[in-house]
């Protein structure tokens with residue numbers, strides 16, 4: 001297998017550390033640069049990764065990333081990724097952005113949700129691996145999906161693509177606190193969350209725009225924070241069009257994911273966060289009431305793996321012509 005030199009920009013964060021943990025075991029990738037902000041004097045070690053990856057995290061240098069890496073994962077705040085991404089692609093580096101920066105194709109939506117993002121000559125490829133494998137092969141800039149959109153889209157796309165739904169789509173989503181990054185805020189710190197559950201950004205979360213872009217229809221998306229460190233569970237309420245059978249729903253999922261190693265669909269067992277944490281799986285289950293045509297979908301994933309680092313590495317595998325599961329199974 002070819003050796004791919006990779007960089008992680010944002011290496012001290014939750015997603016960045018998860019990436020290094022996975023990449024350190026990847027048989028065809030070597031982490032040659034790990035970088036974060038210059039907020040501390042000198043280099044930093046990552047104690048959680050001792051004996052997994054023994055390198056040091058240096059202050060961000062675009063020049064060094066460009067000189068030493070074939071591929072860079074950006075696990076950075078949106079505004080920083082907006083600057084670093086184009087500076088790297090211009091110099092021939094293939095970039096996998098985990099921030100939201102380049103996900104929205106519509107300029108006015110991008111200005112609303114990600115105002116620091118510059119216009120690009122060549123739009124980024126949206127990195128929902130299961131749906132963009134062809135585009136990923138030649139992509140220079142991959143906008144990896146958000147954690148919530150990954151679960152919602154994997155559950156809904158087979159049904160919308162097959163034209164099986166009508167009416168409203170309601171996505172009731174719950175996430176562990178690591179989804180908000182390592183820096184605590186009033187909403188995310190322990191004493192606010194422990195023993196509580198709260199809805200937030202109701203009718204105003206940027207992941208709603210991302211889901212709508214990929215489904216090409218409106219959705220009602222309501223996220224909640226739950227007192228877990230990691231994991232996402234989304235319960236999705238839709239109505240099927242008249243005249244369907246349960247077999248047609250099962251067939252839509254089978255056709256979409258028969259050859260998708262990381263999507264597990266089970267019409268009998270509803271997924272749980274416990275089944276997917278620390279894995280790159282997205283599990284999907286469903287229940288359908290034929291009389292009322294109500295269909296309830298449940299999707300689960302680990303926000304830091306399939307919702308972030310794992311999916312990004314899956315995209316690197318496809319982009320570099322490797323088996324999609326390399327380093328992930």
Ligand SMILES: NC(=O)c1ccc[n+]([C@@H]2O[C@H](COP(=O)([O-])OP(=O)(O)OC[C@H]3O[C@@H](n4cnc5c(N)ncnc54)[C@H](OP(=O)(O)O)[C@@H]3O)[C@@H](O)[C@H]2O)c1
Nearest residue numbers: 010011012013014015036037075076099179181182303308
């Ligand atoms: N957490 C998730 O579940 C998840 C899932 C999907 C996508 N994402 C996206 O991935 C990105 C990273 O998320 P995260 O949760 O890992 O965030 P995080 O834990 O807050 O980590 C942010 C990283 O960016 C670095 N950084 C901050 N400002 C910087 C600057 N000016 N220059 C260089 N490095 C800088 C931080 O370094 P310091 O240690 O030096 O501050 C840290 O390494 C975000 O855009 C997020 O939206 C996160």
